[in-house]
Amino acid sequence: MKQYKIVIDTKGSDRGAGMMIKGASLALQKYPELAVLLVGDTDVMLAECEKNGMPMDRVELLEAPETITNYDSPAEALFVKRDSSLVKALEALSERDDLVGLINAGSTGALIAGSMRYLSGKDRVRPALAAVLPAANGGFTCLVDTGATIDCPASTLVHFARLGRDFMKNLYRIENPRIGLLSNGAEPTKGNKLVKETHALLRDAEDINFVGNIEGNKALSGECDVLVCDGFAGNQVLKVTEGAATRIITDIVKYSKKTGDESLMKLVGYLMGIYDFNSLGGGVILGTVKPVIKAHGAANEQSIVSTAGIILNLAENKELFDKSAFDIKE
């Protein structure tokens, strides 16, 4: 069996190295083709590996005494903290052909800056942070960007459309992904200045299957495979959806207590299965030569397993993935 080795940065998660390694252990159980390179404090990693009964023939450790936190300036930290788990992980991924991807749950800013520095390939394209979300029709929608790029020109959004398109082709084998543009109205005349300019560029791009503007209430309806927006708007879609789902589930719990109908807790479990963002494995950095996934800071073990699954899926299409980084120019 061909083996795929994924780099896991064990530092930076709100839940500590123990959770990351527990997640790695579960992923190794689930995917026999998986191996992992764990990066962090060797003592801590060894203890956690033992605790989880890890198959050590599929585990490699890389010592990294320093940690980049959310309080560090992302760009600066990459230069100052040379011995951080993130820099060590990115260096290894960039230098070694046997490593197929990276999972990190630390500073998003540092991960994006680092991915750009170590993994952006010869063109140094601007990376995007995408999220793959469950659509109402049972499919998935790739929302891009969700926060990597807050202020940008229309050409960057067109670039994101191509990154998202190639990603969805790879991950779900969608032949010709439908690209939508987030706007405040379905008509081409609707949108802010950036959206109107982007609309015209996407409409004229022959390699893009543009399906037009999509309103916020249809963002996750499944009417497009890739929904393009700037990082500010994408962050709103993600967080407003999360806020609304959390709130409605809380309302159901309250209603269950009020009415004494405990059977409703089964429904709560069902809904949490659909709307648990942990199970979606966090954000994917697009525009890199190898897949890099940002798990949520509050991600749990299960999200590490899902994330590993996404990287394995992408690694098997390595050729296409590389293409997305090298062929697209801003």
Place this chain on the structure above:
Amino acid sequence: MKQYKIVIDTKGSDRGAGMMIKGASLALQKYPELAVLLVGDTDVMLAECEKNGMPMDRVELLEAPETITNYDSPAEALFVKRDSSLVKALEALSERDDLVGLINAGSTGALIAGSMRYLSGKDRVRPALAAVLPAANGGFTCLVDTGATIDCPASTLVHFARLGRDFMKNLYRIENPRIGLLSNGAEPTKGNKLVKETHALLRDAEDINFVGNIEGNKALSGECDVLVCDGFAGNQVLKVTEGAATRIITDIVKYSKKTGDESLMKLVGYLMGIYDFNSLGGGVILGTVKPVIKAHGAANEQSIVSTAGIILNLAENKELFDKSAFDIKE
């Protein structure tokens, strides 16, 4: 009993004049102090009034043969369609002291342009379209702007903060409304260029009780009374919330059918009561000398009743409402 007469534009609703007049009839039943000036086709209005058994001593009719639709250019339509129900309604509201507010369910663009033209007072401040939404803590949050102003400078958002503040003071008697700024992170350094500039202005404004940046997942948590954003972002908050709520309710209906547990439909009714945007009465135009409310195009009778209730509430604080239009300069 003091009587308050509200102008109701019976044209422009997706559901027709019948719905608007049915709503007016229910509002007249609910509020004994209410009277209405119905604007539209006299024949149609008379027939619908008779059908609903309206108390004609509290009903006045104003003939308006033309209709402004969503297909008309808003600014142009106001000049070309002088006999439209919207122009007639705005003219009456602006000229007659006995009229306290306006309800319309037609073209939002024309209503905003018309409000600016007929009701903006001496300062011609830029109006905003606000939505009052139920917060998780049981209170209400005024989201402003939700779509009237898509591209604007930071000074306009500060102006919207003041309009929202005065509105919430009037409507809910909140002493010193807390103003939040929608951003992609809680820290002051987070946001796009517009949000960062607005943050600095709001922080320094002595008359604004600024509580800082609010992320999308906290938009309706109740952490602020007024949530300020540009119309593009506000439209996303509104529509993404609507989309998520609709989708989860649909999921519960599906789950109910799958499990055969029909008692869940009671829960669906309960949730729809909370998340039914119709019951909130649509958007409120702020920055006018008299209250103007835009009911959703797909609004139902009940939303006309709620809307009338909001206008009555505001009309009783007429002095303060006028102040919001006259004292605030951009």
